[in-house]
Amino acid sequence: MDKSSYDTSSGSNKPVYVSAIAAPTSASSKDISIPQDRALPQNHMVAVGRSDGSVFIVKLGDSYLTQFMPVPKLVVEGEEEDNVSVRVDQEWMDLDEVKKSLQDESPQATSDEDRTTQTQSPFEISYQFQASEQGEAINKLVYHDTIEGSDGVFCSAAGNLGDISMWKVIDKQIIQSAVLSGIHRGPIVALETLVIKDKNVLFSASRDGSFALWNLDKNGELVTSHHCMDANSGSPIPLSCADVYNPSSFDDGYGNNDNDNNVIFLASPDGYVMGYVIQKSPTGDISFNPGPNMRYKAHETAVTAIKCGGEGTIPNSARLRGSGTDDSQANTSPRVSSSILITGGEDGSVKQWEILSQKDQSSTGVRLEHWPRLSTQRMKRRAHLFSPSHDGPVTCISQQSMNDSSKFLTASEDGSVSVWSATSGKELFSMDGFNSLSSLVFIGREILVTDGMEQYVCVHDFGIPEDAVN
Numbered sequence: 277m278d279k280s281s282y283d284t285s286s287g288s289n290k291p292v293y294v295s296a297i298a299a300p301t302s303a304s305s306k307d308i309s310i311p312q313d314r315a316l317p318q319n320h321m322v323a324v325g326r327s328d329g330s331v332f333i334v335k336l337g338d339s340y341l342t343q344f345m346p347v348p349k350l351v352v353e354g355e356e357e358d359n360v361s362v363r364v365d366q367e368w369m370d371l372d373e374v375k376k377s378l379q380d381e382s383p384q385a386t387s388d389e390d391r392t393t394q395t396q397s398p399f400e401i402s403y404q405f406q407a408s409e410q411g412e413a414i415n416k417l418v419y420h421d422t423i424e425g426s427d428g429v430f431c432s433a434a435g436n437l438g439d440i441s442m443w444k445v446i447d448k449q450i451i452q453s454a455v456l457s458g459i460h461r462g463p464i465v466a467l468e469t470l471v472i473k474d475k476n477v478l479f480s481a482s483r484d485g486s487f488a489l490w491n492l493d494k495n496g497e498l499v500t501s502h503h504c505m506d507a508n509s510g511s512p513i514p515l516s517c518a519d520v521y522n523p524s525s526f527d528d529g530y531g532n533n534d535n536d537n538n539v540i541f542l543a544s545p546d547g548y549v550m551g552y553v554i555q556k557s558p559t560g561d562i563s564f565n566p567g568p569n570m571r572y573k574a575h576e577t578a579v580t581a582i583k584c585g586g587e588g589t590i591p592n593s594a595r596l597r598g599s600g601t602d603d604s605q606a607n608t609s610p611r612v613s614s615s616i617l618i619t620g621g622e623d624g625s626v627k628q629w630e631i632l633s634q635k636d637q638s639s640t641g642v643r644l645e646h647w648p649r650l651s652t653q654r655m656k657r658r659a660h661l662f663s664p665s666h667d668g669p670v671t672c673i674s675q676q677s678m679n680d681s682s683k684f685l686t687a688s689e690d691g692s693v694s695v696w697s698a699t700s701g702k703e704l705f706s707m708d709g710f711n712s713l714s715s716l717v718f719i720g721r722e723i724l725v726t727d728g729m730e731q732y733v734c735v736h737d738f739g740i741p742e743d744a745v746n
Contacts (some may be wrong), residue, residue, distance in 0.1 A: 282330035297548025329408025433464035447503025485512035543579035570644035581620035583673035620670025
């Protein structure tokens with residue numbers, strides 16, 4: 277993307293960079309790796325947020341390098357002769373397309389280079405809009421493409437006020453459908469979509485300790501909100517990052533285990549992780565307990581990135597120790613389900629946890645535990661600690677697929693992306709040379725999209741054989 281601002285009225289000469297990236301959540305939440313999906317081009321879309329508050333929806337192609345630049349465009353407004361106005365706006369175009377439009381149209385032989393270009397599918401800007409009227413950088417972005425009556429929903433957050441803008445694609449036009457406000461009083465640290473009983477829901481969390489669920493099917497109507505509060509002082513607990521374990525969005529729903537709860541995981545600047553189980557009453561009301569179902573010290577420094585890694589390794593037939601006073605009680609006690617949680621610290625460390633869930637008779641109704649519980653303990657089937665650590669804070673964590681938890685990726689402020697073996701804890705390989713990485717998103721299992729290159733969006737296609745690369 278060109279470094280100039282999408283908003284021509286801003287009058288700022290400050291360079292504009294990519295600040296957030298989002299892939300369609302309906303695709304990224306499932307394993308859609310099929311042979312046709314591995315090679316570009318397909319109908320792959322990605323949302324790109326920028327530091328001037330603009331958002332671009334780009335259809336991916338297979339060009340090696342594409343540059344979009346703003347081109348002056350005359351816009352005529354008004355239909356009556358006495359009320360017609362003309363203004364100069366911007367239309368973003370591929371630089372190669374601009375060059376072609378400036379060339380003479382005289383017939384000439386097509387060069388080999390032209391033939392090569394014609395066989396490639398170009399990157400295309402499908403939509404563009406100004407998501408932040410104040411021109412503040414987009415720091416969180418969600419692209420959800422399964423809302424009835426719309427070809428896509430985009431939710432964006434910018435600045436420090438905690439407002440969330442909701443946009444819809446209707447009749448091939450982008451419209452702002454709602455502003456989700458009144459809950460958060462600080463910058464948004466997490467935006468995620470989830471599915472609860474066939475309802476599309478947006479989860480948001482703020483630096484001020486608040487988190488909320490919004491009904492995307494009802495234009496962002498508030499479902500419920502909560503505040504992380506310190507049990508001793510009664511003051512809000514600041515949040516640094518968050519993620520959602522959402523087994524109800526999987527194909528098999530809750531069919532395998534009643535303990536497969538939807539859980540909100542929140543992390544704090546003092547190194548703690550908290551888990552809140554999403555509870556649903558018989559009447560359909562969604563709520564949280566006053567206090568967390570689980571709270572433990574995960575890192576000695578701030579937790580700067582967190583990711584739910586899918587199903588755990590504990591068999592569904594297992595039961596927690598101490599759930600019965602004798603063997604007969606243990607055999608009839610509720611079964612345990614487990615999930616994987618991955619955390620990254622301000623010190624560059626990466627850790628993996630097994631989260632155990634079991635229904636109980638306590639006031640919370642669900643018992644959550646983490647493993648390992650002590651620094652001397654280890655996981656049997658997976659690694660707990662990963663080495664070597666990043667040289668800077670971990671900024672984001674991603675996986676290829678919910679169906680393949682054997683590997684995952686982390687990005688850091690040190691400009692590196694590391695690919696890890698979840699079993700051995702060893703770094704499989706790394707990519708360096710980035711800066712200010714904030715987004716790692718997968719489209720299918722072969723296409724990784726990253727920021728961290730100032731005005732560039734990087735598309736890494738791991739489905740192309742090495743001998744096919746020129």
